[in-house]
Amino acid sequence: EDGVVARARVVLVGPPGSGKSTIGRKLARELGVELFDTDAGIEAETGRSIPEIFAEDGEPEFRRIEEQVVRRAVLEHEGVVSLGGGSVLSARTREVLRGATVVYLEISVGEGLRRTGSSNARPLLNGADPVAKYRELMKQRRPLYREVATVRVRTDGRSPGRVVRMILARL
Ligand code: S3P
Numbered sequence: 001e002d003g004v005v006a007r008a009r010v011v012l013v014g015p016p017g018s019g020k021s022t023i024g025r026k027l028a029r030e031l032g033v034e035l036f037d038t039d040a041g042i043e044a045e046t047g048r049s050i051p052e053i054f055a056e057d058g059e060p061e062f063r064r065i066e067e068q069v070v071r072r073a074v075l076e077h078e079g080v081v082s083l084g085g086g087s088v089l090s091a092r093t094r095e096v097l098r099g100a101t102v103v104y105l106e107i108s109v110g111e112g113l114r115r116t117g118s119s120n121a122r123p124l125l126n127g128a129d130p131v132a133k134y135r136e137l138m139k140q141r142r143p144l145y146r147e148v149a150t151v152r153v154r155t156d157g158r159s160p161g162r163v164v165r166m167i168l169a170r171l
Contacts, residue, residue, distance in 0.1 A: 006074045006100035009033055010171065012082040013145055014105035015138060016122050017115035019155055019163065023105060024082035026164045033079030038087065041069045050084075054123040063090065071096050085137075086124070088144040097148045103167055104149035109134055111156050 009031060012020045021037060028035035042065055043049055053062045067090045073081045074096050087093050107115070113134050116125060127133055146152070151170050155163050 004075065004096060006097070007076055007078050008036075008074050008081045008100055009078060010080050010167075011074060011097060011100050011102045012080065012105060013088055013102055013148060014085065014155075015107060015112055015134070015141065015145075016085045016125065017112035018085075018105035018107040019115070019160060020082040020085075020105060022160045023155075023163050023167070024080050026160055027167060028080040030164060030168060031080065034077070035080045035082065036073045036077040037082045038066065038070050038073055039084045041073060042066060042084070045069060051121065051123050059124075066090070067093055074100060086141075088141060088148055094144065094148050101150055101171065102148050103151045103153060104145045105163070106145075106152055106154045106156075108156050109138060112138075 010027065012024050012027075014020055024035045024037065039050060042053070042062075046053060046065060048056070050062070053065070063086070066084055066087055070083055070087050070090075070093050083093075109131070113131060116122060116130075116134075124137070125133055151167065153163055153166050153170075158166075
């Protein structure tokens with residue numbers, strides 16, 4: 001979009017379990033800036049949890065809210081912005097990310113799933129076969145993460161501190 005310029009210093013993308021929250025927190029600390037987590041922003045704005053929004057209004061409505069919160073965060077927040085794993089599904093969001101520094105935290109299916117654990121906090125992975133679901137998500141999203149990314153970092157088997165140092169070296 002013309003005239004739309006990201007203010008965010010760094011945007012983190014990647015699937016659930018790729019470490020966006022942990023890495024985001026540490027990276028923001030290292031850079032001396034604030035972290036804005038869009039999932040938390042959605043919950044603060046709606047006064048509801050993400051599972052509640054999915055259950056009450058469905059995924060399309062969640063995506064609509066997410067698109068707005070992400071857009072505002074990327075354009076207005078001057079620190080690190082960590083995006084919910086499905087944000088890149090929106091073509092408008094991908095457009096908003098053009099020109100921003102976007103770090104894709106790459107993770108294998110096995111380790112990503114292991115890190116998401118068995119919590120109920122992620123409605124998309126709550127079904128009968130989380131492994132199949134996660135594979136399907138990655139198949140659909142991998143090209144989108146790659147499209148928006150300016151930096152790609154493999155996180156498998158690496159500590160958060162190591163990942164943050166790798167990111168800092170490439171900013
Ligand atoms: C989602 C990921 C979640 C959250 C929502 C949907 C997804 O964020 O936005 O449950 O579609 O992958 P995390 O990537 O922080 O788990």
